[in-house]
Amino acid sequence: MREGPDIARIASLVGDPARANMLNALMGGTALTASELALEAGVSLPTASSHLSKLMDGGLLTLASQGRHRYYGLAGPQVAGMLEAIIGVAEAVGPKRVRPGPRDAAMRVARVCYDHLAGEQAVAMLDRLVDRKLLLRQENEIRLSPSAISHFAALGIEIDSKAKRPICRACLDWSVRRSHLAGALGAAILDKVIVEKWARRDKDSRAVVFSPKGKQEFERVFLA
Amino acid sequence: MREGPDIARIASLVGDPARANMLNALMGGTALTASELALEAGVSLPTASSHLSKLMDGGLLTLASQGRHRYYGLAGPQVAGMLEAIIGVAEAVGPKRVRPGPRDAAMRVARVCYDHLAGEQAVAMLDRLVDRKLLLRQENEIRLSPSAISHFAALGIEIDSKAKRPICRACLDWSVRRSHLAGALGAAILDKVIVEKWARRDKDSRAVVFSPKGKQEFERVFLA
């Protein structure tokens, strides 16, 4: 009967199906309104509201009010990481899917993780960036090499080295079981992928689907 | 209302205080009997038994029957990793402790994680082993260098390269936020630390407390 951190409290917040659905939706990285989340979770608005305030109390969400809209988002990368870990276990012990659907395959290849790219493509990209010595990796710490800033600037990605947010972070990938690139740079790269229309986000999942041409471009720029 | 892996199911298993206490106790790495876990969780034996069968159904535990004793243990490193992630979030958002007790400090320095050593000491050790090129690290994959087998053998640690279990694995540390060494080698090293009486396990927590002399020895052997 020791205490320590209240792990049951956090876990039980995630342990309700409605809340789990909401959190899962927020893993997409974009903040959502209460009504969107209610729809996502399949519950009424009052119910969703009650869940959201519980998640807020628990410190799992942040809230950004904009006029009459209130946007809920994950509180931070640590929360996202925890959710990925839980998803990983659920995948592992879960009832072996009869037949993994096409969406599962797509998710493995590339998906959104909070605000950056995850999946095989993302893991390969980080490997390659380290190989090319644009990023210097030591453990889970990733730093920019001197040549990186100009390199990324040439791609249209400006790196603000004064920002509070870490530019690079390693984020463990549940499907590949290795790390991919998170942090401001990771987010900027996902941004570029979408803006350049190399890929589009699947409407109903976190999957990121590359067009044939987009895939080529992405590989030329980041996997060459 | 998508589905995917049943994250709520897993999280709600951890979300009950009694079960959370049990899992937390099992993070110590040693398998425990139902009665011990009942005591740990502060519930009656029938209640504990019911919880344990739920955790088994959920795939979070393994069971080893030995005569009339039945030893429950965590199902694997992935489960342990998930629990560490949840603990990390709980630590972060949890009510800021008025004053971190001495035990918290001890936990940060060195503690048991499933079956190996975690905490500052463990992170430092992995760093050092990689620096000395006894271990070769690439991402989260860690391999033995050619010289490693004889080196560890000289320390009385025999490495069975034919074992099914991975010899080395990286395990993320919630307090330091970097990896430490898990896998068979990690377990063997923890073993040595205890057998050599360099440190003793705190009776009521996962903390591992080094004696002054033991600390010296440990640092001479692994951090030199």
Place this chain on the structure above:
DNA sequence: CGCATAGTTCGATCCTCATCGAAGCATCCC
């Protein structure tokens, strides 16, 4: 100001699930 949209609070209902005592199995020891 008045209406519409977004969201929260309240109250009542209902159901799941944690809990424990008692009884039932299983294993070991003598």
Place this chain on the structure above:
DNA sequence: GGGATGCTTCGATGAGGATCGAACTATGCG
């Protein structure tokens, strides 16, 4: 076999919490 120990199953109880409709608050638009 018989008794003791370790554990599970059964049944009854009770509490917490998820849910929704209705009423209420807040913001924006014309």
